[in-house]
Structures are given as C-alpha cells and as structure tokens.
Amino acid sequence: MSNPASPESANLPARFSHARHVQAKAVMEDYVEMISDLLAEMGEARIADIAQRMGVTHPTATKAVARLKTAGLAVSRPYRGVFLTEEGAALAEKVRARHRTLVDLLIAVGVPAxxxxxxxxxxxxxxSDAAxxxxRTYLAK
Amino acid sequence: MSNPASPESANLPARFSHARHVQAKAVMEDYVEMISDLLAEMGEARIADIAQRMGVTHPTATKAVARLKTAGLAVSRPYRGVFLTEEGAALAEKVRARHRTLVDLLIAVGVPAxxxxxxxxxxxxxxSDAAxxxxRTYLAK
DNA sequence: TGCAAAATTTAGCCGCGGCTATATTGTCTG
DNA sequence: CAGACAATATAGCCGCGGCTAAATTTTGCA
Incomplete structure (x- = not known):
C-alpha cells in the first residue's frame, strides 16, 4: 500500500524521472513528425528542408537523422532523402494527432490560437494517453 | 507583411526555437522550486535532500546548484546548505503557482488527478503567461 | 562532358545533465 | 579530542543536441 501519511514528496523522484524520460524522446518526435510532413508535401524529406523547418543548421539535422536511424525510426542512403520506417510513420501519426488535440483543447479553454x-x-x-x-472526451461535449 | 499564402510552416522554425529556449530553463526551474520547498519545510536545503527529491545522484545535484549560482538564482558556501537569491525565490513562486494552475486546469477538463x-x-x-x-479565467467560471 | 554550384557529410567544439569513483570536509560520539 | 562516519565536492566519463569549418558527393548547366 502506498502510505498516505507520507507527504506527496515521496513520489516526486518518480515524477521527475518520468518527465526526464519523456523529454529525452521529445526532439526525436519533432524530427519524425517533420519528416512525415515533408514526405507528404514533397514526396521526399531532404536534410536541407528538415534543417530549415526545424530552425537548425544542416549538420544538426544530419546528426538527428543518424539518431533516428539508430532508433529504427528512419532510413536513408548517403546524400539521399530520408524516409520513415513503419514504426517511424506510426509515431509521426500519433504525434500529429496528439498535437492537434492539445491545440484544440487549449483553444477550447480560451487560449488564443x-x-x-x-x-x-x-x-x-x-x-499521456490518459490525458x-x-x-477528447472534453472536446466531444 | 507576413504572407498568408505561405503555409504555416513558415514560422515553424521560430516555434521550435522557442520551445528549445523554454526547455533549456526547465531543469533549472525544477531545482529552484525544490530548493524553495525544502527551505520552507526544513529551513535549509541540503544537497542530499535536493538530490533525493529530484531523483538524482548527489554529484548531479551539486552541479545543478553550481549552474543555479552562476545564473544568480542561488547562493551557498562549500559544505553548507543552499539558499535562494531574491530572483531565485521569485522564480520559485512563479513556477509553483503555474504548476498549481496547470494541474487545476487539467483536472477541470477531466484528467485524473x-x-x-x-x-x-x-x-x-x-x-506561457498568456496561456x-x-x-485562470477558465477556472474562475 | 566537364566544371561550378549546391547539397550532404564529417570533424571537432561546446554546455547540459545524467552517472560512478574518489577525495575532502564536517560532525558526532566513545 | 580523536577517529569513524556522514555529507559534500571533485574528477572524469557519457550521450544529446546545438554550432562552425572543411571535405565530399551530387547535380545542373554552358
């Protein structure tokens, strides 16, 4: 049983640890979504376009793509465009949907667009998925 | 004039850049708030307690405090407790209030506590301050 | 077709924010 | 009051995610 007498500071370490873990994936998610956008718009995701849209220099985009490849989210041949694996494409779709829902919710509670x-x-x-x-339930009302 | 014909991808670099800038301050905010909590609870913020609550090892906490000191948010003498500057205390209060409001809002739209x-x-x-x-306006209704 | 320009990669630097292992300092107790 | 133990600091490692500068490859055009 989790002791209710212990102050709520007890599970703080776990909360921070969780936040750090989530944050570690954040940049990767952004790159994957961007690559997905570029693939949809132009049929190809080039390093230069990724870098430009992410607001980052070309070498930074190259390194990010290398990390994506290591993680099994993207594939590419040297000096060629970047493509997503099935896993990468699925992640992109999930990220995109989550982004839209969050923006919709923020607007719904009065935040300027x-x-x-x-x-x-x-x-x-x-x-999180639970949130x-x-x-979605709130927005459906 | 900002061209409305250009797709919304135009200001994406700025959005990502902004998010990176905010994220860079995040860890610092967490440490400052934690130190403030400890000062309030025990009159002193010790490295061991900071580390324990942040879910981090002692040396990591020491280094974080060093960064806080460089940023003018905290002060401390070697082998002694950590204290906040006026600026640090003000930041802690702001962060704490923002956290409470966000949690309240999430709960108000149906997210489990x-x-x-x-x-x-x-x-x-x-x-952001605007959000x-x-x-607050939403919660006041 | 061959060369110049553009795109990509590689190399190497930085600070952050984790870590382990070790040294140093403070404190408490026998 | 001395020595053991606890707390803190230092040293050095790592990967991330930025950067600039330089090398390489691809591409497009005269």
Whole structure:
C-alpha cells in the first residue's frame, strides 16, 4: 500500500524521472513528425528542408537523422532523402494527432490560437494517453 | 507583411526555437522550486535532500546548484546548505503557482488527478503567461 | 562532358545533465 | 579530542543536441 501519511514528496523522484524520460524522446518526435510532413508535401524529406523547418543548421539535422536511424525510426542512403520506417510513420501519426488535440483543447479553454500553437510545441510531448483521452472526451461535449 | 499564402510552416522554425529556449530553463526551474520547498519545510536545503527529491545522484545535484549560482538564482558556501537569491525565490513562486494552475486546469477538463500531476511536471515549463491567464479565467467560471 | 554550384557529410567544439569513483570536509560520539 | 562516519565536492566519463569549418558527393548547366 502506498502510505498516505507520507507527504506527496515521496513520489516526486518518480515524477521527475518520468518527465526526464519523456523529454529525452521529445526532439526525436519533432524530427519524425517533420519528416512525415515533408514526405507528404514533397514526396521526399531532404536534410536541407528538415534543417530549415526545424530552425537548425544542416549538420544538426544530419546528426538527428543518424539518431533516428539508430532508433529504427528512419532510413536513408548517403546524400539521399530520408524516409520513415513503419514504426517511424506510426509515431509521426500519433504525434500529429496528439498535437492537434492539445491545440484544440487549449483553444477550447480560451487560449488564443497563436499562443496555443506556440505553447503546444513544447507541452505536447508530456501529454499521456490518459490525458489525451480526457481531452477528447472534453472536446466531444 | 507576413504572407498568408505561405503555409504555416513558415514560422515553424521560430516555434521550435522557442520551445528549445523554454526547455533549456526547465531543469533549472525544477531545482529552484525544490530548493524553495525544502527551505520552507526544513529551513535549509541540503544537497542530499535536493538530490533525493529530484531523483538524482548527489554529484548531479551539486552541479545543478553550481549552474543555479552562476545564473544568480542561488547562493551557498562549500559544505553548507543552499539558499535562494531574491530572483531565485521569485522564480520559485512563479513556477509553483503555474504548476498549481496547470494541474487545476487539467483536472477541470477531466484528467485524473494522478495523471494530471505526472503530466504537468513536464508540461508546465511551456505554459506561457498568456496561456496561464486564459487558464485562470477558465477556472474562475 | 566537364566544371561550378549546391547539397550532404564529417570533424571537432561546446554546455547540459545524467552517472560512478574518489577525495575532502564536517560532525558526532566513545 | 580523536577517529569513524556522514555529507559534500571533485574528477572524469557519457550521450544529446546545438554550432562552425572543411571535405565530399551530387547535380545542373554552358
């Protein structure tokens, strides 16, 4: 039994640890979604376009893609465009849907659209499936 | 004029850049709030307690405090407890209030309390003043 | 077709924020 | 009051995710 007498500080370490774990995946999620967007728009995701849209230099994008490949989310041949694995594509879709739902929720509670987009970019990675479900239920009303 | 014909991808770099900038401050905010909590509870913030509550090893806490000192948020003498500067204390208060408001909002839209606490830990750093104001207005209804 | 320009990669730097292992300092007790 | 133990600090490692500068490959055009 979790002791209710112990202050709520007891599970704080776990909360912070969880937040760190989620955050570690955040950048990867952003790159995957961006690659997915570029594939849909232009049929190809080039390093230069990824870098430009992420607001990052080319070498940074190259390194990020290398990490994606190591993680099994993307594939590419040298000097060629980047593509997503099935797993990468699935992640992109999940991330995209979560982003939209969060923005919709923020707007629904009165946050200006511009602000909602800006804040959602960082918040979205920490929205759990349980929270997402609650958001959808709320928005359905 | 910002071209409305250009797709919304135009300001994406700025959005990501903003999210990265916010994220860079996140860990610091967490440590400052924790130190503030410890000062309130025990009159002193010791490295061992900071580390324990953050779910981190002692040396990691020491290094974090060093960064806080460099940033002008904390002060400490070697082998002694850590204290906050006025700026650090003000930041702690702001962070604490923002956290509470976010948790309240999540609960208000139907997120279970446990989940709200967990998700808020990571989301909170990205909640802008504008969004916070909207949250308060919503909760006041 | 061959060369110049553009795109990509590689190399190497930085600070952050984790870690383990070790050294140092403070404290408490026998 | 001395020595053991607890707390803190230091050293050094790692991967991430930025960067600049330089090498390499691809591409497009004269």
């Amino acid at each position: 511009e602000v909602a987009e800006l804040d959602a970019e960082g918040m979205e990675h920490h929205v 997402l479900a609650a958001f | 446990e989940v709200a606490e967990l998700d808020a830990e990571g989301m909170e750093h990205h909640v 916070l104001a909207a949250f």
